[in-house]
Amino acid sequence: xxxxxxxxxxxxxxxxxxxxxxxxxxxxxxxxxxxxxxxxxxxxxxxxxxxxxxxxxxxxxxxxxxxxxxxxxxxxxxxxxxxxxxxxxxxxxxxxxxxxxxxxxxxxxxxxxxxxxxxxxxxxxxxxxxxxxxxxxxxxxxxxxxxxxxxxxxxxxxxxxxxxxxxxxxxxxxxxxxxxxxxxxxxxxxxxxxxxxxxxxxxx
Amino acid sequence: xxxxxxxxxxxxxxxxxxxxxxxxxxxxxxxxxxxxxxxxxxxxxxxxxxxxxxxxxxxxxxxxxxxxxxxxxxxxxxxxxxxxxxxxxxxxxxxxxxxxxxxxxxxxxxxxxxxxxxxxxxxxxxxxxxxxxxxxxxxxxxxxxxxxxxxxxxxxxxxxxxxxxxxxxxxxxxxxxxxxxxxxxxxxxxxxxxxxxxxxxxxxxxxxxxxxxxxxxxxxxxxxxxxxxxxxxxxxxxxxxxxxxxxxx
Numbered sequence: 001x002x003x004x005x006x007x008x009x010x011x012x013x014x015x016x017x018x019x020x021x022x023x024x025x026x027x028x029x030x031x032x033x034x035x036x037x038x039x040x041x042x043x044x045x046x047x048x049x050x051x052x053x054x055x056x057x058x059x060x061x062x063x064x065x066x067x068x069x070x071x072x073x074x075x076x077x078x079x080x081x082x083x084x085x086x087x088x089x090x091x092x093x094x095x096x097x098x099x100x101x102x103x104x105x106x107x108x109x110x111x112x113x114x115x116x117x118x119x120x121x122x123x124x125x126x127x128x129x130x131x132x133x134x135x136x137x138x139x140x141x142x143x144x145x146x147x148x149x150x151x152x153x154x155x156x157x158x159x160x161x162x163x164x165x166x167x168x169x170x171x172x173x174x175x176x177x178x179x180x181x182x183x184x185x186x187x188x189x190x191x192x193x194x195x196x197x198x199x200x201x202x203x204x
Numbered sequence: 205x206x207x208x209x210x211x212x213x214x215x216x217x218x219x220x221x222x223x224x225x226x227x228x229x230x231x232x233x234x235x236x237x238x239x240x241x242x243x244x245x246x247x248x249x250x251x252x253x254x255x256x257x258x259x260x261x262x263x264x265x266x267x268x269x270x271x272x273x274x275x276x277x278x279x280x281x282x283x284x285x286x287x288x289x290x291x292x293x294x295x296x297x298x299x300x301x302x303x304x305x306x307x308x309x310x311x312x313x314x315x316x317x318x319x320x321x322x323x324x325x326x327x328x329x330x331x332x333x334x335x336x337x338x339x340x341x342x343x344x345x346x347x348x349x350x351x352x353x354x355x356x357x358x359x360x361x362x363x364x365x366x367x368x369x370x371x372x373x374x375x376x377x378x379x380x381x382x383x384x385x386x387x388x389x390x391x392x393x394x395x396x397x398x399x400x401x402x403x404x405x406x407x408x409x410x411x412x413x414x415x416x417x418x419x420x421x422x423x424x425x426x427x428x429x430x431x432x433x434x435x436x437x438x439x440x441x442x443x444x445x446x447x448x449x450x451x452x453x
Binding site: 058059062063065066069070072 | 265269270271290293294296297298300301
């Protein structure tokens with residue numbers, strides 16, 4: 001089951017997502033990147049129906065880019081989150097997207113922020129959030145250890161603790177995770193946590 | 205003739221679309237714009253008519269980005285330009301969304317030209333009153349390009365071109381003085397062409413350069429002034445050299 005979680009630290013926001021692409025009982029690949037770089041200072045970690053996930057997040061990404069070209073300045077994280085929620089809400093009673101999103105961003109004026117957006121267009125600004133079965137474990141872990149103004153090292157330690165919990169306690173725990181961070185220097189990949197690598201087939 | 209310029213869908217007996225030709229007139233009244241293609245750079249220059257004292261000149265940007273790697277300058281009706289530019293920006297993102305690739309310069313030029321043509325063959329609309337100069341670098345190939353479109357919807361690629369006020373003089377100058385250049389030399393050539401028809405000085409010209417690595421960069425007034433000073437110095441030196449030889453021999 002897909003696991004996505006994230007938290008806000010001192011001047012940064014961090015999100016982690018599992019990297020398995022699953023269809024019924026088959027794992028298509030275990031290095032699927034589910035955290036999209038929305039623009040220079042925003043990340044979208046998405047989980048849910050894989051077709052919807054890619055389609056919807058790419059659509060949001062292109063609209064965010066269009067806004068920037070039209071107006072000469074980028075959207076704030078709050079504006080992007082509200083736009084995303086609006087799109088989900090509009091589609092909800094016709095052709096809903098089954099995508100859960102954690103939108104992390106850094107704005108020069110307001111600092112880091114994290115938004116919880118679920119598939120029925122709920123929007124919450126949060127300090128920590130999670131989706132999926134893994135949320136039972138990662139939210140509890142974060143409730144216990146999170147405090148505001150954590151350093152990157154403390155936050156990564158907490159993320160690793162959550163991943164450890166998920167791996168040990170969730171029956172269909174995904175083997176690999178990707179961690180991405182956004183701060184004043186931009187959005188970028190931070191690390192992978194792999195326990196299973198896609199093995200290259202040796203030539204016979 | 206007066207009967208054939210009402211609805212533009214009507215040809216005149218001698219094969220003219222008068223509305224399109226009148227649109228070209230509007231372009232000829234617009235501000236001068238020049239584009240020069242170098243080996244690793246493309247430069248756009250636009251005449252800036254003196255800004256009113258109370259006007260905030262930062263809000264009047266004549267060279268705009270369509271995407272990270274494409275820029276556009278135009279001559280003619282600025283309000284029409286807003287509409288075309290908006291449609292082009294949407295198309296750039298739409299292309300990225302559907303084929304996961306940025307547009308090539310030719311593609312977006314063809315799109316804009318196609319849009320301009322549509323308005324010459326529809327009922328109840330008038331053509332867009334502007335010609336555009338579109339520059340950019342093709343993704344992956346990394347080759348610089350310069351294209352021009354006009355109200356009729358025709359487009360073609362150019363090594364250097366000018367449009368708007370006094371474009372003929374600028375084009376003549378470019379034809380005489382064009383050679384393959386790169387970097388700062390290309391910028392100088394573009395500014396020299398503009399200075400043929402525009403009052404010299406950084407506050408009368410808007411210049412932007414596009415490179416593969418850095419995308420579009422608008423030149424500061426001080427930079428432009430410096431280059432203009434260089435050009436004037438070169439001109440003065442050339443004049444002096446012309447007058448001096450008889451004494452030396």
